[in-house]
Each structure stands twice: as C-alpha cells, then as structure tokens.
Amino acid sequence: MSSSSLLELRGISKTFASTTALSTMDLTIERGSFVSIVGPSGCGKSTLFNVLSGLIQPDGGSINLEGRDVIGATGHVGYMLQKDLLVPWRTVLGNITLGARLKGKVTAEDRDQAKGFAEKYGLGDFLNHYPSALSGGMRQRVALMRTLATNHQLLLLDEPFGALDAQTRFEMQQWLLQVWRDTQRTVLFITHDVDEAVFLSDRILVMSPRPGRVVDDLAVNLPRPRTLETLVSPAFTEIKSKVLHQLHHERAL
Amino acid sequence: MTKKKLLLNIFGPILSVVVLIGIWQAIVVWGNVAPYIAPKPWDAINAVTSNWSTLAPLTWWTIKETVYGYLVGALLGAFLGVVLNKIPLMQRVLYPLLILTQAIPIIALAPPLVMILGFGVMPKVVIVAWIVFFPVTVSVLDGLNHVDKDLMTLAKVFGANSLRRFVVLEMPAAVTQLFSGLKIGATYAVTGAIIGELAASSGSxxxxxxxxxxxxLDAAGVYGTTLIMTAIGIVWFLLVVGAEYIATPWQRRSTARQWRRGAKPVVTNN
Amino acid sequence: MKRNFLSLSVAGAVLALSSVTVLSAGSIASASTLTAVKFVYDFPGPDMEIIPVVVAQKEGFFKANGLNVSVEFPPSTSLTTQLLTTGSGDIGFITTSDMAVAVEAKAPVISVANYSMTNNWGLFAKPGSTLTLASLKGKKIFSWGDTWTNAMIPFVLKKAHLKASDITIVTGANDTPLLMNGTINFTTSTTNYAIPGITEATKSAPVGIVGAAAGVPNVPVWVYAVTHNYANQHGKNVRAFLKAIKAATIWASSHQTKAVADFMAAYPKSGYSKFYSTKGWALTVPLLTNSAGKYFVQTNKQWTTLATALKSVKLIKSVPAPSTYYTNKFLP
Known part of the structure; x- marks a missing residue:
C-alpha cells in the first residue's frame, strides 16, 4: 500500500442470487481525493457503498482502509444519503452529534466540535433549531456536518444533493468543496449528474451494469478552486463529453 | 402562538360547551321534558354540588381506578408493542390473541374478573388496563414499524448496536404514534372503570x-353523575395531551428550550 | 333484587325475536279488530314471573279480550316507570317501591293491580350454612343495587340491631356464583328466585330468613301500573288487560307444566333452565292470591305501610294518601 493511498480494494465481488452486482474489482483511492462514481442504476455503485460501509459482506477480496482490514465491520466511514435523515426530535446540534450518541455519550468535545462546524459553515444561528424549521439546503448541510462529525477520513456521499433544486444544488456543491478542502477528507461521491461529477471531482469512475464493474477511470485536471467559470470552460466540456460518451456507449450495448 | 390563535384555542372549546348546554336547556324547557326524565343542566350540576360530600369519595375511587388501570394498560401496551416489533414470531403468535382480547365484550369479562379478584379496586384496574393497552400496543407497533429504514441503516453504518438504535432512534420515533394510542385509551379508560363498578362493588x-x-327517578342525579364521569374522562385526556405537549416539543416549536441538557444559549449576532 | 344479569346479553336478541312473532301473530288475527298494547317488564330480560303475560298471548286470552299485547324490556332495571311516562310502554310491571319513588318524583303513574300479595323477600345462604340475624355482623351481603333492596336492607339491620357499617354490602351482576365460591356470605332475593337458583346450583334448598322474620314490612312486591293519561283515555284497555291476565293467571296456576312450556317456547334463550322456571313458577303461584283467594286487590293498608316504611329509611320524604298510589277500579 503506497503511503498516499487511503483505501485499497483487491478482488472485491458480490453476487446476489444469480445476479453479479459487482464483478471482481480492484480500486485504490488516494488520501484527500474527491472521487465521483457515475453510472446507470444496477451498475453496482450502491453495492460498492454497502460493501465499503460494512452493511454487506463481499463474496471475496480484501478492503484495506488506512492500513486496516475492514471487511464486514461498520463504524469506519462517514455516510450520507439523498434523504437528509435528520431526526425531528433532536436539534441541529443534537443531529450533528448523533453519531457520537449512537456510539455512547455525547461529550463536551463532541458538542464543541459540532458547534465549531456549524458556526464555521453558516449554521451557527440554528444550533438550537429543530430540523422542521430548516430549508432543504440547510438540512443537507446539517446532514453533512453530522457525517463530518463522525471524524472518519473516508466519506461516502450517495447522491446527497439529488433532491435539491438547481440553484440550491450549485450553492451546496461549492460549499461542499469548501468543506472538503478545509477538513482534508477523502470523498467518494455517487451521482447521476455528470456536470456535478465533473465540477466536484479529481477523478470520475464510470460504472456499467450486468455485471456491475468500472469501465472507465477519468482524471479531472481542472484547476481549483472551481467557480461558475469552470462550468463553461472548454476543458470542463471536454471531460463532460468523455463521460457522457462512455455512459451512452455503454448503454447502447 | 399568535394572540388571536390563543384566544381561539381557549374560547373555542368554552363556546362549544356553552352551545351544547344551551341546546340541552332548550330541549328540556321547550320540549316540556319532565324532571324525572331529563333535568335542566343547572339541576344536574346542582345535584352534584349539593351532594358533593357523598359523591367526592366515590369520585375519588373512580379516578383511582381509572388512573391505575390506565397506567398499567399504557405500560403493558407499550411493552407489548415493542415485543411484537422486536420478535417477528410474536407478531404472528400474539397479535391474533390481542385482537381476541378486544373482541370479548367487556360486560362479559367483568363478572369472572370479580370472582377472581374480589370487589376492590383490582378488577376495575384490570378492566381499564384491558381496554387501554390495545390502542397503545397498536400505535407503538405502528410507530416502530414506520421508523425510516434508511435511518436505521445509517445508524448501523455509524457503528451503533441494536440497543442504541432502539433507545436513540426507534423509541423517540415511536413517541408521536404512542401518544395517539394514549389519547384514544384516555377517552375509554373511565368507561372501563364504570363497567367494573357496575359488575361488582363493595360498598358504594x-x-x-x-x-x-x-x-x-332522580334524573338530575343520573345526569349529574354522568357529568362527573365525563369530567374525569376529559381531564385525563387533557392531562395526556399536556404530557404530549411537553414530551414532543419539536412538533410545535422551531427551537428547543434553552434549559435542555447541553444546549447552552446560542447568541445570535445579526 | 333478582335474576341473572348474564341473560341481559341475549335479551336484545330475544326482544327482536319476540316482536317478530308478535307481529306475525297479529297479522294472522284480523289486526283491525285488536287493540295494540305495549307491556313493559321490570327487568331487561324475561323470567318466569312474566308467565301470565306469555300465557295470555299464547293461549289466546288477550285475543279473546280484543287485545294484541307486545312485550318490551327496559334497557336497565328501574326504568319501567320512565318508559311509561314517555309513551314507550302502556302497561308496566314494577315493584311497589318503584311505584313509591315514582310518585315522590311526581311521575304521573298509578298502580292498577297487585301482582303478588305478600313480601317474600329476605336473605339467603348456601344449604347447610348458619343464617340468623345474630350472625349477620361482619358479613358480606349481596345486593342488586335496586330500589327495593335498598329499601329492605335497613329493616333487616334494625331487626338485627346493627348499623350499616356492621355489614359489607356487595353489589354486582350475579349472586349465585359469588355465593357458591364463598366471596359473599348471604344474598338478598325473593323466595321464588332464590330457592330455584340456589337449589339448581347445589342440588339442595338454601337456608333463608324471609318476610317478617327478616324484619321487613309485609307488603306486596310487584304491581301492574299505568300512567294517569293511559288510565283516563284507555281504561277499557286496562280493564281488558287485567281480565285477560286474570284468566291467564288462573289457567297458568292449574296448568303449570304447560305454562312453563309456553314461557320456554316464547323465550328459549332466557338463560333460565326448565327446572328453574318450573320451580320458580310453582313458588310464585301461591303469592298471587290474598288470604281470601282473590287476585289483584290492593288495599289502603298495604300502600300506607309501604310508604311509612320507605319514609322511615329516608327513601321518600312524605307519606301521601294511599289513593295517590293505586286504584282498584279496573279490576275484573
């Protein structure tokens, strides 16, 4: 394992009944990188997340995260879904510290850290609010804070902005990049939105179904920080067209 | 809550009670109903106040039967709801049995209970609990069955064991539903106590x-005692609503109260 | 003061069935010539004391007197007088104590005939147990919670030189099982209900203290009653009813087996066995005539005695003229 790699998958596969959800996969993710996964439904991206998070056991292979074998174990990644899954009876602070509560008691440090996150990323005034008082974008911010507060290096984000309107989504994307840069985490990001994948990522994995596998691995060498200008640059369009091409090419088969 | 809404919340119910009493009075007076058939509202109230020294201890007994039975029923009901949710086999074995308990007419249940438990407070407590537990079980079960599956998955990914998932997520998630069962039970509880008293009582x-x-042929006395029984039911219901109000602040407030554990005052500077 | 509340659940079904039979019977006979009369019993379900009415229906005594009588049962005990005053019933079967409190409450009802002539109420216990007034202290005594029982118990206590707090009154829906398992020591009832019930359960006759021995006033227990309105406007019906009932009662006294069979056929789900109804009716028959062998006849003395007794135990406030309670003018 090279010193800069955070996660290494070797020979991971998963079959449900007679369907190969994930055919034998090798994958290395660099520490601090932002990697998007795109692909049609059934391409195995959710299975990959479930294996990584420990929810399901792969049929074979090894997963090495920060030097530890984590196959079948839970509690080692941050995880976030399209649904914010905030609990209505806990305040913003309570939701951010939910991970700590689920593993035991919420300590003063947990609370201070949560407050630090919230204040830094525009939620400082809402610490004491219940989620019902928040807008969709704010709720997703809280959900991401909760994911960060679990203090895991690897964050698995499964279409986190899929339910937001276009404008809010763009704000959230920029915000996510800021948070990612500040906190030096490693992000694996599932999306259907090719623009989003290109805009956010260092690297895009294109997956294809039957059997679920990675068919392309593209580097996104766009300069950071990324802005509105990035979205209309020729380099952006070029990468986007490559990804789209790969997706459509695959689908045409 | 706005001032207008507050006024409406207070005066709305009062107004409806006043209208109801007005209709009652009108029917008795204009219908020329004899006092031994139905009393005027004031006569019914007077039948309570003028005999209060006799009625007070009886009322107190009925309250005790209602409250004890309710608490036993609510605890048992919540426990059964959890058992049914957590042990799928129990849902098959026990659920039909629970429905069976509710199909038995309470009137038929009362005499054998008296035979076994005597004339004291016990058979009434059992009858009230018998009535109350079922809606509580159903609502708790419903609440637990509808906890967001993704939320439970998330908690698993976060490394939470099943006990923590239950205490931190499932229990509070079921609370809203729990209260709908508790409120239904509260309206039935006093009926159970009265059925028990009719089945057998020692003394009065x-x-x-x-x-x-x-x-x-003391219709004022009959209606007066009915008023007392109704009042017990209403007050108990309101207490349960009050408990719900306190226990589920997120349903009506946008922020938590500052005295809540750990939430130090947040200073807003804008 | 009597009977089995469990039979209540079937009373509704019985009621529905009986009204269907009555309706169909009425339509066979030329309905236009028969006058409809609604008879209201004193208890939510039927038992053997209703035999005169059932026999009059089944053996044609009502029809012979131009009546088509249907039977109604009140939803609860002690509601019969109210049902009469609201017009839900025409002729009612009530206890004399019900009559007294109705007059006290200014309900416009009047008794038109005695059903029974003597007070056969008392305390009863399991066969073989000791039941004397001296043994009452500290005991659990069952009551049906009705006006008659409430009126009688103070007389028992007075005769036994006891205070209300010396005994425990237990009220409930059925006495015999409680008596059998010892949950209560004594029950209160009348001979014609208690003796068949306890005999059926234990195979031998209960012990009892009845009437004067129990310290209670010697007054009739049950009467037929109507409202003043009905008496004034439909006196003909009341007279015809009593005439039919008298004939039916005489017939039912001399044909007891057939009379009970009529009752069992009319109310197969009454909850009472043939044994109970046969024994109960046999014990009821001697109660129906006075010392002169006459049916129905009421006296000033019986009503004054009752009213005075009820006043002494504070169930009524004043003793009105006996004529307030009754009239003999409709007797056949």
Missing amino acids: SLALYQRSASGS
Missing part, C-alpha cells in the same frame, strides 16, 4: 350511586 361507587338515582 359512582356507578351504583347513579343506578340508585335512576331507580329513584
């Missing part, structure tokens, strides 16, 4: 006082 009871009043 509110139900027997009413039966005697009925036998003496």
Whole structure:
C-alpha cells in the first residue's frame, strides 16, 4: 500500500442470487481525493457503498482502509444519503452529534466540535433549531456536518444533493468543496449528474451494469478552486463529453 | 402562538360547551321534558354540588381506578408493542390473541374478573388496563414499524448496536404514534372503570350511586353523575395531551428550550 | 333484587325475536279488530314471573279480550316507570317501591293491580350454612343495587340491631356464583328466585330468613301500573288487560307444566333452565292470591305501610294518601 493511498480494494465481488452486482474489482483511492462514481442504476455503485460501509459482506477480496482490514465491520466511514435523515426530535446540534450518541455519550468535545462546524459553515444561528424549521439546503448541510462529525477520513456521499433544486444544488456543491478542502477528507461521491461529477471531482469512475464493474477511470485536471467559470470552460466540456460518451456507449450495448 | 390563535384555542372549546348546554336547556324547557326524565343542566350540576360530600369519595375511587388501570394498560401496551416489533414470531403468535382480547365484550369479562379478584379496586384496574393497552400496543407497533429504514441503516453504518438504535432512534420515533394510542385509551379508560363498578362493588361507587338515582327517578342525579364521569374522562385526556405537549416539543416549536441538557444559549449576532 | 344479569346479553336478541312473532301473530288475527298494547317488564330480560303475560298471548286470552299485547324490556332495571311516562310502554310491571319513588318524583303513574300479595323477600345462604340475624355482623351481603333492596336492607339491620357499617354490602351482576365460591356470605332475593337458583346450583334448598322474620314490612312486591293519561283515555284497555291476565293467571296456576312450556317456547334463550322456571313458577303461584283467594286487590293498608316504611329509611320524604298510589277500579 503506497503511503498516499487511503483505501485499497483487491478482488472485491458480490453476487446476489444469480445476479453479479459487482464483478471482481480492484480500486485504490488516494488520501484527500474527491472521487465521483457515475453510472446507470444496477451498475453496482450502491453495492460498492454497502460493501465499503460494512452493511454487506463481499463474496471475496480484501478492503484495506488506512492500513486496516475492514471487511464486514461498520463504524469506519462517514455516510450520507439523498434523504437528509435528520431526526425531528433532536436539534441541529443534537443531529450533528448523533453519531457520537449512537456510539455512547455525547461529550463536551463532541458538542464543541459540532458547534465549531456549524458556526464555521453558516449554521451557527440554528444550533438550537429543530430540523422542521430548516430549508432543504440547510438540512443537507446539517446532514453533512453530522457525517463530518463522525471524524472518519473516508466519506461516502450517495447522491446527497439529488433532491435539491438547481440553484440550491450549485450553492451546496461549492460549499461542499469548501468543506472538503478545509477538513482534508477523502470523498467518494455517487451521482447521476455528470456536470456535478465533473465540477466536484479529481477523478470520475464510470460504472456499467450486468455485471456491475468500472469501465472507465477519468482524471479531472481542472484547476481549483472551481467557480461558475469552470462550468463553461472548454476543458470542463471536454471531460463532460468523455463521460457522457462512455455512459451512452455503454448503454447502447 | 399568535394572540388571536390563543384566544381561539381557549374560547373555542368554552363556546362549544356553552352551545351544547344551551341546546340541552332548550330541549328540556321547550320540549316540556319532565324532571324525572331529563333535568335542566343547572339541576344536574346542582345535584352534584349539593351532594358533593357523598359523591367526592366515590369520585375519588373512580379516578383511582381509572388512573391505575390506565397506567398499567399504557405500560403493558407499550411493552407489548415493542415485543411484537422486536420478535417477528410474536407478531404472528400474539397479535391474533390481542385482537381476541378486544373482541370479548367487556360486560362479559367483568363478572369472572370479580370472582377472581374480589370487589376492590383490582378488577376495575384490570378492566381499564384491558381496554387501554390495545390502542397503545397498536400505535407503538405502528410507530416502530414506520421508523425510516434508511435511518436505521445509517445508524448501523455509524457503528451503533441494536440497543442504541432502539433507545436513540426507534423509541423517540415511536413517541408521536404512542401518544395517539394514549389519547384514544384516555377517552375509554373511565368507561372501563364504570363497567367494573357496575359488575361488582363493595360498598358504594359512582356507578351504583347513579343506578340508585335512576331507580329513584332522580334524573338530575343520573345526569349529574354522568357529568362527573365525563369530567374525569376529559381531564385525563387533557392531562395526556399536556404530557404530549411537553414530551414532543419539536412538533410545535422551531427551537428547543434553552434549559435542555447541553444546549447552552446560542447568541445570535445579526 | 333478582335474576341473572348474564341473560341481559341475549335479551336484545330475544326482544327482536319476540316482536317478530308478535307481529306475525297479529297479522294472522284480523289486526283491525285488536287493540295494540305495549307491556313493559321490570327487568331487561324475561323470567318466569312474566308467565301470565306469555300465557295470555299464547293461549289466546288477550285475543279473546280484543287485545294484541307486545312485550318490551327496559334497557336497565328501574326504568319501567320512565318508559311509561314517555309513551314507550302502556302497561308496566314494577315493584311497589318503584311505584313509591315514582310518585315522590311526581311521575304521573298509578298502580292498577297487585301482582303478588305478600313480601317474600329476605336473605339467603348456601344449604347447610348458619343464617340468623345474630350472625349477620361482619358479613358480606349481596345486593342488586335496586330500589327495593335498598329499601329492605335497613329493616333487616334494625331487626338485627346493627348499623350499616356492621355489614359489607356487595353489589354486582350475579349472586349465585359469588355465593357458591364463598366471596359473599348471604344474598338478598325473593323466595321464588332464590330457592330455584340456589337449589339448581347445589342440588339442595338454601337456608333463608324471609318476610317478617327478616324484619321487613309485609307488603306486596310487584304491581301492574299505568300512567294517569293511559288510565283516563284507555281504561277499557286496562280493564281488558287485567281480565285477560286474570284468566291467564288462573289457567297458568292449574296448568303449570304447560305454562312453563309456553314461557320456554316464547323465550328459549332466557338463560333460565326448565327446572328453574318450573320451580320458580310453582313458588310464585301461591303469592298471587290474598288470604281470601282473590287476585289483584290492593288495599289502603298495604300502600300506607309501604310508604311509612320507605319514609322511615329516608327513601321518600312524605307519606301521601294511599289513593295517590293505586286504584282498584279496573279490576275484573
């Protein structure tokens, strides 16, 4: 394992009944990188997340995260879904510290850290609010804070902005990049939105179904920080067209 | 809550009670209803106040039967709801049995209970609990069955064991539903106590006082005791609503109260 | 003061069935010539004391007197007088104590005939147990919670030189099982209900203290009653009813087996066995005539005695003229 790699998958596969959800996969993710996964439904991206998070056991292979074998174990990644899954009876602070509560008691440090996150990323005034008082974008911010507060290096984000309107989504994307840069985490990001994948990522994995596998691995060498200008640059369009091409090419088969 | 809404919340119910009493008065007066058939509202109230020294201890007994039975029923109901949710086999074995308990007419249940438990407070407590536990079980079960599956998955990914998932997520998630069961139970509880009193009582009871009043063609006494029974039911219901109000602040407030554990005052500077 | 509340659940079904039979019977006979009369019993379900009415229906005594009588049962005990005043019933079967409290409450009802002539109420216990007034202290005594029982118990206590707090009154829906398992020591009832019930359960006759021995006033227990309105406007019906009932009662006294069979056929789900109804009716028959062998006849003395007794135990406030309670003018 090279010193800069955070996660290494070797020979991971998963079959449900007679369907190969994930055919034998090798994958290395660099520490601090932002990697998007795109692909049609059934391409195995959710299975990959479930294996990584420990929810399901792969049929074979090894997963090495920060030097530890984590196959079948839970509690080692941050995880976030399209649904914010905030609990209505806990305040913003309570939701951010939910991970700590689920593993035991919420300590003063947990609370201070949560407050630090919230204040830094525009939620400082809402610490004491219940989620019902928040807008969709704010709720997703809280959900991401909760994911960060679990203090895991690897964050698995499964279409986190899929339910937001276009404008809010763009704000959230920029915000996510800021948070990612500040906190030096490693992000694996599932999306259907090719623009989003290109805009956010260092690297895009294109997956294809039957059997679920990675068919392309593209580097996104766009300069950071990324802005509105990035979205209309020729380099952006070029990468986007490559990804789209790969997706459509695959689908045409 | 706006001032207008507050006024409406207070005066709305009062107004509806006043209208109801007005209709009652109108029917009795204009319908020329004889006082031994139905009393005027004031006569019914007077039948309570002027006999309060007799009625107070009876009322107190009925309250005790109602409250004890309710608490036993609510605890048992919540426990059963959890058991049914957590042990799928139990849902098959026990659920039909629970429905069976509710199909038995309470009237038929009362005499054998008296045979076994005597004339004291016990058979009434059992009858009230018997009535109350079911809606509580159903609502708790419903609440637990509808906890967001993704939320439970998330908690698993976060490394939470099943006990923590239950305490931190499932229990509070079921609370809203729990209260709908508790409220239904609260309206039925006093009925159970009265059925128990009718089935058998040692000494006197509110139900027997009413039966005697009925036998003496004392309609004011009959309606008066009915008012007491109704009042017990309403007050208990309101107490449960009050408990819900306190226990589920997120349903009506946008922020938590500052005295809540750990939430130091947040200074807003804008 | 009597009977089995468990039979209540079937009373509704019985009621529905009986009204269907009555309706169909009425339509066979030329309905236009028969006058409809609604008879209201004193208890939510039927038992053997209703035999005169059932026999009059089944053996044609009502029809012979131009009546088509249907039977109604009140939803609860002690509601019969109210049902009469609201017009839900025409002729009612009530206890004399019900009559007294009705007059006290200014309900416009009047008794038109005695059903029974003597007070056969008392305390009863399991066969073989000791039941004397001296043994009452500290005991659990069952009551049906009705006006009659409430009126009688103070007389028992007075005769036994006891205070109300010396005994425990237990009220409930059925006495016999409680008596059998010892949950209560004594029950209160009348001979014609208690003796068949306890005999059926134990195979031998209960012990009892009845009437004067129990310290209670010697007054009739049950009467037929109507409202003043009905008496004034439909006196003909009342007279015809009593005439039919008298004939039916005489017939039912001399044909007891057939009379009970009529009752069992009319109310197969009454909850009472043939044994109970046969024994109960046999014990009821001697109660129906006075010392002169006459049916129905009421006296000033019986009503004054009752009213005075009820006043002494504070169930009524004043003793009105006996004529307030009754009239003999409709007697056949």
